[in-house]
Amino acid sequence: MNAPKIILASGSNDRAKIFQRAKINFEVIVSDFDENELKKANYSPAGLAEELATQKALNVKKKIESMGENAIIIASDTLVEFEGRIIGKANDEKDAFQILKKLSNNKHTLISAIAITQTFNDKIISDCDAASVNFIELSDNEIKNYINTGEWEGRAGAYSINDKAAFFIEKIEGSPSTVMGVPMQKLFLILKREFNYNLMQF
Amino acid sequence: MNAPKIILASGSNDRAKIFQRAKINFEVIVSDFDENELKKANYSPAGLAEELATQKALNVKKKIESMGENAIIIASDTLVEFEGRIIGKANDEKDAFQILKKLSNNKHTLISAIAITQTFNDKIISDCDAASVNFIELSDNEIKNYINTGEWEGRAGAYSINDKAAFFIEKIEGSPSTVMGVPMQKLFLILKREFNYNLMQF
Numbered sequence: 001m002n003a004p005k006i007i008l009a010s011g012s013n014d015r016a017k018i019f020q021r022a023k024i025n026f027e028v029i030v031s032d033f034d035e036n037e038l039k040k041a042n043y044s045p046a047g048l049a050e051e052l053a054t055q056k057a058l059n060v061k062k063k064i065e066s067m068g069e070n071a072i073i074i075a076s077d078t079l080v081e082f083e084g085r086i087i088g089k090a091n092d093e094k095d096a097f098q099i100l101k102k103l104s105n106n107k108h109t110l111i112s113a114i115a116i117t118q119t120f121n122d123k124i125i126s127d128c129d130a131a132s133v134n135f136i137e138l139s140d141n142e143i144k145n146y147i148n149t150g151e152w153e154g155r156a157g158a159y160s161i162n163d164k165a166a167f168f169i170e171k172i173e174g175s176p177s178t179v180m181g182v183p184m185q186k187l188f189l190i191l192k193r194e195f196n197y198n199l200m201q202f
Numbered sequence: 203m204n205a206p207k208i209i210l211a212s213g214s215n216d217r218a219k220i221f222q223r224a225k226i227n228f229e230v231i232v233s234d235f236d237e238n239e240l241k242k243a244n245y246s247p248a249g250l251a252e253e254l255a256t257q258k259a260l261n262v263k264k265k266i267e268s269m270g271e272n273a274i275i276i277a278s279d280t281l282v283e284f285e286g287r288i289i290g291k292a293n294d295e296k297d298a299f300q301i302l303k304k305l306s307n308n309k310h311t312l313i314s315a316i317a318i319t320q321t322f323n324d325k326i327i328s329d330c331d332a333a334s335v336n337f338i339e340l341s342d343n344e345i346k347n348y349i350n351t352g353e354w355e356g357r358a359g360a361y362s363i364n365d366k367a368a369f370f371i372e373k374i375e376g377s378p379s380t381v382m383g384v385p386m387q388k389l390f391l392i393l394k395r396e397f398n399y400n401l402m403q404f
Contacts, residue, residue, distance in 0.1 A: 018364075018368065021364050021365045021366075021368070022365060022366050022368050022369065023351065023365070023366055131373070136387055136390075136391070141402075142400075142402045145402045145403055146402060149225065161378060162220075162223055162364070162378070163223045163224060163225070164223075164224050164225055164402070166220065166223070166224050166378070166379045166386035166387070167224065167386055167387060167389075167390035167401055167402060168387065168390070169377060169378065169379070169386075169387060170377060170387050171333070171375065171376050171377050172374060172375075172376070172377070172378055173373065173374075173375045174373050174374070175371060175372065175373050175374070176363060176364070176368070176371065176374055176378045176381070177368045177371070179378070184368035184369050184371075185338055185368070185369060185370065185371060185372050187369075188338075188369035188370070189338070198344075199369055200343075200344045200347045200348060200366070200369060201347055
């Protein structure tokens, strides 16, 4: 039997970039699972991220099974927890400003969950990883200039760790790939242990 | 007077990539300072990194002054400290294997120094930042497969945090850009405070 294809069940450019830089041979198939219902339910931040990743993985798995392909599906979800509340993506520039203003000169937690499953296999493994991130103090003008770069768009917490936000990230405590949107060290271990697939061999 | 040019005094692709992703408008001019003398002297790891960055910055400053240009010069140096000893770049694949074998299932410290100066200005500011990095356990085969990717070449500690090494970095404690080779949060603050140059405005 051929090695399974790797499917990234996410439309995020950041996640695709992490996979590319790790030299994973993969295809993107985005789920059309409606996330809004889950977001209204009463989950903890980590519980919500893991459940969203799981539902996205199962949704994409169904699509691929209907095509009869052997594939491992990897889905992910990322959110920011700040003072006990969940911060997702900003809706607009004003919202992005409010989020970054809160995170400035402060510490927040970034939570990234993954869910991994395989076609024609009942197994689905999900896990969650958290990292703390400290921002230096930003003036209102600096926040506005940052927002003008557009980096806030589509990102949990309205920033992207590896781009211009590098200027204001004082430190993180945790896995850098978790902060970027996929806990790669967990992905590596789960694929090896549970799916007999070693990403260091491909 | 025009805004000064930004010169990255480093031939490292990783550093150029960090600057590009932070949307800095810069040019690369590599120093031809001979690092070997300093490396033989009896410096502490942080002291050596800072002195090397300083000497590289001064070397490139001289070249640019002879061209009469107004420029801010940024030099950097990165090394790994492990059990009190300095680990630099690997000389060959065998050396890379020995380094990664030591770092596997262990914690090491990554030290990145920066030195910043400006043409026709006596000021030179240097600073140093440290981050700890934890690796998961790697089998000999996994290390060999990693070495085959070529990522070890030219990198302190024989790995590159954002590429395939993401699989085995369990956590870091410190600034991600420091681990990548330039402490961007320090660069931002020093340029603002000491050179009146705000990287969030360009």
